[in-house]
Amino acid sequence: MISRPRPARAAGRDTGEETNVKESTFGTAGRALVIAGIATVGAVTAALAQTEAASPAGETAQRLERVEARLAEIEEFLATLGFGAAELTFRGKTVADGGFVLPATMTYKKFQRKDPASGRYQDYVWFDVLCDTALLEKPTRAVRGKFEFADLFGEVKFELDSTVKDRMEPGQPLKLSRIGFEYNQYLDAHQWLVAADPKELTIRYRVSTIVWEDGATESFE
Numbered sequence: 508m509i510s511r512p513r514p515a516r517a518a519g520r521d522t523g524e525e526t527n528v529k530e531s532t533f534g535t536a537g538r539a540l541v542i543a544g545i546a547t548v549g550a551v552t553a554a555l556a557q558t559e560a561a562s563p564a565g566e567t568a569q570r571l572e573r574v575e576a577r578l579a580e581i582e583e584f585l586a587t588l589g590f591g592a593a594e595l596t597f598r599g600k601t602v603a604d605g606g607f608v609l610p611a612t613m614t615y616k617k618f619q620r621k622d623p624a625s626g627r628y629q630d631y632v633w634f635d636v637l638c639d640t641a642l643l644e645k646p647t648r649a650v651r652g653k654f655e656f657a658d659l660f661g662e663v664k665f666e667l668d669s670t671v672k673d674r675m676e677p678g679q680p681l682k683l684s685r686i687g688f689e690y691n692q693y694l695d696a697h698q699w700l701v702a703a704d705p706k707e708l709t710i711r712y713r714v715s716t717i718v719w720e721d722g723a724t725e726s727f728e
Contacts, residue, residue: 607714607727610639611654613705614682618690630690632701636683638712643677646720650675650712654686656700657709665696669712674720 615635621627636654649672656665667688675681691697716726 633687647675652714
């Protein structure tokens with residue numbers, strides 16, 4: 508599918524080659540387990556807050572303080588593993604900005620040069636991603652958002668609007684194939700993405716709206 512890119516400042520070069528990527532040992536599965544653990548702690552915190560009115564005075568507040576203190580320790584530990592603030596989430600809602608972010612991994616990338624003889628008059632960039640769905644609460648019917656591509660330091664260099672109409676099932680990674688955009692050689696952000704090693708990219712799918720399978724709609728902007 509062709510999506511609309513959002514340029515961001517960057518610098519790089521045009522490699523013009525395909526890239527296949529193997530997931531690291533930790534990879535998507537490891538990140539899903541860690542983030543799911545945080546989500547569990549967040550759920551416990553919410554449950555304690557809901558029972559405060561029915562508990563003896565001060566008892567629930569003390570429990571809540573202990574849980575929050577433990578959560579702070581977990582966040583500090585995850586920071587040492589390279590998890591950014593946007594990845595420390597409660598059921599997908601980021602601690603930093605209240606958004607909803609799904610981690611993703613690029614598994615394939617291709618720079619396709621124009622070929623007027625075959626009717627292709629523009630260069631294109633194509634890639635496949637594996638979306639981590641562990642943070643979803645229930646199956647989706649359609650999701651609207653944007654892919655954010657960041658460097659090793661977490662700085663977003665390129666953004667690409669994208670609507671996912673494939674069904675997402677919580678806990679089952681979803682492969683999205685042939686996501687692409689028209690390449691502009693004069694945009695630094697495009698040059699950067701083409702030249703970047705997929706293994707060194709941090710990719711997030713920042714959700715703006717979800718249409719759940721049960722018909723409910725939820726927005727995160």
